[in-house]
Amino acid sequence: MAHHPATSPFDLVVRDLMGRPGAQRMVDTTFPAPTDLGTDLIGVPAGSDVRLDLSLESVQEGIWVSGTVIAQATGECGRCLDTVRHDVAAPVQGLFAYPDAERDEDEGDAEDLFELEGDVLELETVVTDAVVTSLPFTPLCTPDCPGLCDQCGARLADDPEHAHEDLDPRWSTLQRLFDEKES
Ligand SMILES: [Zn+2]
Numbered sequence: 601m602a603h604h605p606a607t608s609p610f611d612l613v614v615r616d617l618m619g620r621p622g623a624q625r626m627v628d629t630t631f632p633a634p635t636d637l638g639t640d641l642i643g644v645p646a647g648s649d650v651r652l653d654l655s656l657e658s659v660q661e662g663i664w665v666s667g668t669v670i671a672q673a674t675g676e677c678g679r680c681l682d683t684v685r686h687d688v689a690a691p692v693q694g695l696f697a698y699p700d701a702e703r704d705e706d707e708g709d710a711e712d713l714f715e716l717e718g719d720v721l722e723l724e725t726v727v728t729d730a731v732v733t734s735l736p737f738t739p740l741c742t743p744d745c746p747g748l749c750d751q752c753g754a755r756l757a758d759d760p761e762h763a764h765e766d767l768d769p770r771w772s773t774l775q776r777l778f779d780e781k782e783s
Pocket residue numbers: 677678679680681682740741742745746747
């Protein structure tokens with residue numbers, strides 16, 4: 601993992617919690633996303649608000665982080681290409697271990713295990729993964745979006761009665777079969 605300077609909004613200084621098992625601190629912070637978080641299809645755009653609502657708990661091996669990342673993703677409907685908005689409220693958790701902490705190999709889930717960089721929690725990876733995991737694979741404007749007319753590209757949701765006069769006869773046969781299947 602690349603080292604980020606402590607000026608990244610994803611970095612939290614936890615000197616006050618280190619070496620004090622049982623100590624706990626709540627964090628509720630909002631900042632503009634420094635980069636896009638998400639996939640090519642949908643994501644939280646750079647500059648839009650990312651809110652971290654977290655509990656930081658000092659444990660023997662390091663700092664246990666848990667909470668929620670809240671943001672709004674935008675993308676494109678996979679069928680009609682309309683803009684899709686998706687509210688993200690993704691669970692975040694992980695153990696940020698002291699570099700010299702002794703760990704049981706079979707303890708915990710390796711995906712939730714990170715290392716403290718000095719006295720800084722670098723949350724970018726865990727937050728980005730949480731956001732990406734919570735996003736839909738195929739964003740849709742509505743679950744039953746009818747998509748686009750494959751003849752002219754019109755958005756069918758805007759014009760459900762949409763039809764073309766001069767249909768190719770082969771097409772109209774297909775269309776009739778399709779209509780029968782639908783009804
Ligand atoms: Zn759509």
